[in-house]
Amino acid sequence: MSRFGDATAVERIAEGRYEADLDAGFSFAEAVNGGYLMAVLARAAVDASPHEHPVATAATFLRVAKPGRAEVLVETRKSGRTAATARVGLVQNGVPLVEALITTGTLDAGSEPEWVGEPPVPALPPLDHCTSFGGGDDRTRGFADQVDMRFDPATMGWLDGRPGGRPEMRAWFRLADPHEPDAYVLALAVDALPPIVLNMGARGWAPTVEMTWHMRAVPAPGPLAVHGSGRLVDGGWFDEEVEVWDSAGRLVAQSRQLARVGRRS
Amino acid sequence: MSRFGDATAVERIAEGRYEADLDAGFSFAEAVNGGYLMAVLARAAVDASPHEHPVATAATFLRVAKPGRAEVLVETRKSGRTAATARVGLVQNGVPLVEALITTGTLDAGSEPEWVGEPPVPALPPLDHCTSFGGGDDRTRGFADQVDMRFDPATMGWLDGRPGGRPEMRAWFRLADPHEPDAYVLALAVDALPPIVLNMGARGWAPTVEMTWHMRAVPAPGPLAVHGSGRLVDGGWFDEEVEVWDSAGRLVAQSRQLARVGRRS
Numbered sequence: 001m002s003r004f005g006d007a008t009a010v011e012r013i014a015e016g017r018y019e020a021d022l023d024a025g026f027s028f029a030e031a032v033n034g035g036y037l038m039a040v041l042a043r044a045a046v047d048a049s050p051h052e053h054p055v056a057t058a059a060t061f062l063r064v065a066k067p068g069r070a071e072v073l074v075e076t077r078k079s080g081r082t083a084a085t086a087r088v089g090l091v092q093n094g095v096p097l098v099e100a101l102i103t104t105g106t107l108d109a110g111s112e113p114e115w116v117g118e119p120p121v122p123a124l125p126p127l128d129h130c131t132s133f134g135g136g137d138d139r140t141r142g143f144a145d146q147v148d149m150r151f152d153p154a155t156m157g158w159l160d161g162r163p164g165g166r167p168e169m170r171a172w173f174r175l176a177d178p179h180e181p182d183a184y185v186l187a188l189a190v191d192a193l194p195p196i197v198l199n200m201g202a203r204g205w206a207p208t209v210e211m212t213w214h215m216r217a218v219p220a221p222g223p224l225a226v227h228g229s230g231r232l233v234d235g236g237w238f239d240e241e242v243e244v245w246d247s248a249g250r251l252v253a254q255s256r257q258l259a260r261v262g263r264r265s
Numbered sequence: 266m267s268r269f270g271d272a273t274a275v276e277r278i279a280e281g282r283y284e285a286d287l288d289a290g291f292s293f294a295e296a297v298n299g300g301y302l303m304a305v306l307a308r309a310a311v312d313a314s315p316h317e318h319p320v321a322t323a324a325t326f327l328r329v330a331k332p333g334r335a336e337v338l339v340e341t342r343k344s345g346r347t348a349a350t351a352r353v354g355l356v357q358n359g360v361p362l363v364e365a366l367i368t369t370g371t372l373d374a375g376s377e378p379e380w381v382g383e384p385p386v387p388a389l390p391p392l393d394h395c396t397s398f399g400g401g402d403d404r405t406r407g408f409a410d411q412v413d414m415r416f417d418p419a420t421m422g423w424l425d426g427r428p429g430g431r432p433e434m435r436a437w438f439r440l441a442d443p444h445e446p447d448a449y450v451l452a453l454a455v456d457a458l459p460p461i462v463l464n465m466g467a468r469g470w471a472p473t474v475e476m477t478w479h480m481r482a483v484p485a486p487g488p489l490a491v492h493g494s495g496r497l498v499d500g501g502w503f504d505e506e507v508e509v510w511d512s513a514g515r516l517v518a519q520s521r522q523l524a525r526v527g528r529r530s
Contacts, residue, residue, distance in 0.1 A: 056475035058323030060350045060366045062343040078327040113499040210321035212477035234378040
């Protein structure tokens, strides 16, 4: 198994109760990464379901999760032929950290879209025109070591103190592991970009309050194109939408999060 | 109080337990409208919170709700200075119908956006160039009598058997009541459009599986512009994104739902 596979594994200890060991490798200084936590929750939800894929995950982040032992509680609320829904909670030392609603379904890897919208504009430049993080910020190396992300230079001016002025960020994404994209990698990909408000002059951590993502197709092997953008920054709140397209040119995941703007520069 | 105000009222019968009386006026033939149910849940969540507005609502629709008595159960999971989060459930005759996570916060009605994206393209035509429903479909009159919606004719070809071929729908929205927009009207507005896949040749009801909406600003009085569009129709699943802009030209709500395509024509 890959490190990502190990790190997101859950062990069923009773009906609806799972144990996880949150891997420090998927942490920033302040917190375990939210996308990684959603992958852990999704693995428990799928284990408890007759279906294969987490088609809809709505997660609310209450408190920071620390690396180490955690419990995942799954309460099935409906299990149907097309979909099953559960309340899923992440608890550490008896304290709820993440509350989620996860709907599982089974997507057909061979299905052809009936209709798909235009790919995002602007497009992501070819991989060899993109830049790796290189920020030298030691606090983020844990997570940065687990993923291989190549950023569109047009969205990375904030790194050099020249934020682009639009809340957007784009990157090629793959795991550092030899682990091809699956449902759980998509959970990581939708929350992997640095906060898009860094391009508005914000600094530091921008805590996610609520994030919903939908798995739309089974991803093909290869790098994922991750497109992040926002619509409104107001009163300290901002939204970030992410679309993930796979190497076969398919829209495989969509997300929106509502988050708080970090400290201003 | 207006009919909408009465219809969404909840009565607190114990800590975290509320009674509601679901109004048949907000039903289609098959079911009570999902946006109306989200408004009822939000009223209970705000009542149980120190905050004023439902800033993030993620709702999963498990089973059809019928007009009549229902219970709303609110379990607070965190109550903080900026936001509070609760699990909120709608139950009828002991059966869970809707599971939701609602985060409340307090938006400042006077705040000025720090950054806002371009208004949706294409724009909604002026109100007097739009058409009312006029479908003559008696099954939908309950809901249609409560709202005053004027549709962009370019998105209504499906009514005459000429679906436009793109999953989109646009309309001006207000209540038939003299009730100006507030948080609860926004909950109704984000789920008020006919399913956008009607413009792809689908017919009939398109059940929402999961819907998340974010309240981004306190709406000004006057009609709301409701822009609905989708990105992917695949394997019987489709997404529908809605943006709601108020009469002052502000983005006041954003939503995405994952739903099932209805029967084909």
